[in-house]
Amino acid sequence: MTSPGPASRPVVLVVGGGYVGLYTALRLQKKLSRGRAEIVVVDPQPHMTYQPFLPEAAAGSVEPRHVVVPLRRTLHRCRVVTGAVASLSHAERKARIVPAEGSPYELSYDVVVMAAGSVARTLPIPGLAENGIGFKTVGEAIYLRNHVLARLDAAASTDDPAVRTRALTFTFVGGGYAGIEAFAELEDMARYAVEHYYPRLSTSDMRWVLVEATGRILPEVDLDMAAWTVKQLTARGMDVRLNTRLESVSDEGVVRLSDGDEFASDTLVWTAGTKPNPLLTQTDLPLDERGRVRCEPTLQVSGLEGAWAAGDLAAVPDLTKDQPGATTAPNAQHAVRQAKRLADNVVAVLHGREPQPYRHEYAGSVASLGLHKGVAQVYGVKLKGWPAWFMHRSYHVSRVPTFNRKARVVADWTLASVFRREVIALGQLQDPRREFVTAAGGGGTGQLPAPTGADRAQAS
Numbered sequence: 001m002t003s004p005g006p007a008s009r010p011v012v013l014v015v016g017g018g019y020v021g022l023y024t025a026l027r028l029q030k031k032l033s034r035g036r037a038e039i040v041v042v043d044p045q046p047h048m049t050y051q052p053f054l055p056e057a058a059a060g061s062v063e064p065r066h067v068v069v070p071l072r073r074t075l076h077r078c079r080v081v082t083g084a085v086a087s088l089s090h091a092e093r094k095a096r097i098v099p100a101e102g103s104p105y106e107l108s109y110d111v112v113v114m115a116a117g118s119v120a121r122t123l124p125i126p127g128l129a130e131n132g133i134g135f136k137t138v139g140e141a142i143y144l145r146n147h148v149l150a151r152l153d154a155a156a157s158t159d160d161p162a163v164r165t166r167a168l169t170f171t172f173v174g175g176g177y178a179g180i181e182a183f184a185e186l187e188d189m190a191r192y193a194v195e196h197y198y199p200r201l202s203t204s205d206m207r208w209v210l211v212e213a214t215g216r217i218l219p220e221v222d223l224d225m226a227a228w229t230v231k232q233l234t235a236r237g238m239d240v241r242l243n244t245r246l247e248s249v250s251d252e253g254v255v256r257l258s259d260g261d262e263f264a265s266d267t268l269v270w271t272a273g274t275k276p277n278p279l280l281t282q283t284d285l286p287l288d289e290r291g292r293v294r295c296e297p298t299l300q301v302s303g304l305e306g307a308w309a310a311g312d313l314a315a316v317p318d319l320t321k322d323q324p325g326a327t328t329a330p331n332a333q334h335a336v337r338q339a340k341r342l343a344d345n346v347v348a349v350l351h352g353r354e355p356q357p358y359r360h361e362y363a364g365s366v367a368s369l370g371l372h373k374g375v376a377q378v379y380g381v382k383l384k385g386w387p388a389w390f391m392h393r394s395y396h397v398s399r400v401p402t403f404n405r406k407a408r409v410v411a412d413w414t415l416a417s418v419f420r421r422e423v424i425a426l427g428q429l430q431d432p433r434r435e436f437v438t439a440a441g442g443g444g445t446g447q448l449p450a451p452t453g454a455d456r457a458q459a460s
């Protein structure tokens with residue numbers, strides 16, 4: 001089946017409704033009247049995820065629903081398709097759409113904005129795919145929150161020291177800002193929970209291990225700030241292993257590291273970097289040696305008319321750097337600004353004007369390390385502890401799209417400061433039909449089977 005756009009107005013296809021996709025479509029719907037163009041946004045999820053808030057969502061400081069922005073509500077002048085673009089032929093100006101339900105179909109377009117972002121970059125480590133979990137989606141954040149709290153419940157409810165030790169060992173791989181924030185925020189939440197609600201456990205029973213293959217964490221800040229962060233985490237009893245790699249994970253959850261250490265851990269979170277969305281290999285767009293779409297400074301795809309790209313999957317020349325071949329880093333700061341420039345350029349070209357180059361000097365990074373703890377380096381100013389944490393919150397609340405989400409996030413923070421954090425595991429969310437299936441199957445005991453090997457990462 002082919003879904004043709006009305007012949008009278010160009011169809012602008014936005015592939016992905018994340019940072020770049022949402023902000024581009026928002027600006028296009030504002031600047032182009034309905035009769036001027038039809039804007040179609042395709043994403044497998046019905047919402048944009050504000051990823052910088054995922055660690056706080058996992059830690060229970062922000063309600064997970066408030067870190068996502070519903071596409072249909074926000075992009076009310078666009079056509080939103082819930083599905084994935086499986087392939088794209090720009091030569092034919094056609095994209096193959098796989099909708100959430102029903103048969104795949106082709107969509108004809110005039111202009112494409114490639115904004116499908118990145119996916120986790122994994123390595124062929126034995127047992128990783130079966131036992132690990134990433135940290136990029138709101139589903140993963142909710143899962144990890146429930147999982148960590150369920151592990152505390154399991155440890156507090158057994159007398160078996162091996163089960164207890166394994167349940168209370170949490171392993172993270174990758175020390176970029178996503179990994180460090182997830183590691184530090186979840187530890188902070190678990191510490192709070194143990195101190196307040198688990199009299200049979202002590203915080204010293206928990207083992208939080210972060211494995212980083214290089215000699216430092218947080219490459220976005222200076223070395224002294226990264227070293228300070230390691231010191232802070234170590235002072236909290238967390239185990240940060242630099243120059244160490246994950247070698248394997250067994251079905252029993254035994255993690256083996258390159259430094260020879262081996263231990264059982266019910267939790268393995270992989271945050272060791274990202275790579276461009278593999279969808280790009282199913283297109284005729286030009287790619288660089290890292291698999292990113294080659295772009296001009298105007299965000300036009302190199303050598304193609306009517307094709308644009310930005311964000312994590314795009315190799316955009318960094319005009320603020322002297323080194324030849326330098327490209328902008330994959331982060332939200334560039335994504336949001338590139339989206340604005342890209343939308344303005346699409347509008348300019350549709351109106352017969354010249355597109356303008358993208359130029360933005362990287363301002364720096366802010367990272368949260370738990371409640372009232374953080375590290376930041378912005379425009380050369382270095383902040384540690386509470387001021388950095390405050391800056392992290394102020395910055396991100398100013399950036400999260402829509403007034404509705406800003407208000408809800410601030411309300412969450414305010415309620416949490418008055419009533420304390422919510423630390424309850426809703427483990428049934430992970431497998432909501434289990435009880436009914438057991439009951440309907442007859443003879444069920446209502447008891448949950450013990451988590452084993454591969455499904456330990458799925459069911460807890």
Ligand SMILES: Cc1cc2nc3c(=O)[nH]c(=O)nc-3n(C[C@H](O)[C@H](O)[C@H](O)COP(=O)(O)OP(=O)(O)OC[C@H]3O[C@@H](n4cnc5c(N)ncnc54)[C@H](O)[C@@H]3O)c2cc1C
Pocket residue numbers: 015016017018019020021042043044045047048049050051052053054055083084085086115116117118135136177178277279310311312313330331332333334335366
């Ligand atoms: C936990 C975490 C914390 C972070 N914190 C920070 C931070 O503090 N500061 C910062 O600057 N950056 C941060 N980042 C990075 C930042 O979120 C990304 O750089 C930014 O989201 C990139 O925007 P994007 O639009 O390229 O990709 P995304 O925002 O990931 O959007 C891609 C979209 O494409 C959709 N998609 C995927 N495949 C298809 C397909 N086949 N067809 C159609 N749609 C598809 C996805 O569902 C998604 O909605 C963080 C990232 C993570 C994971």
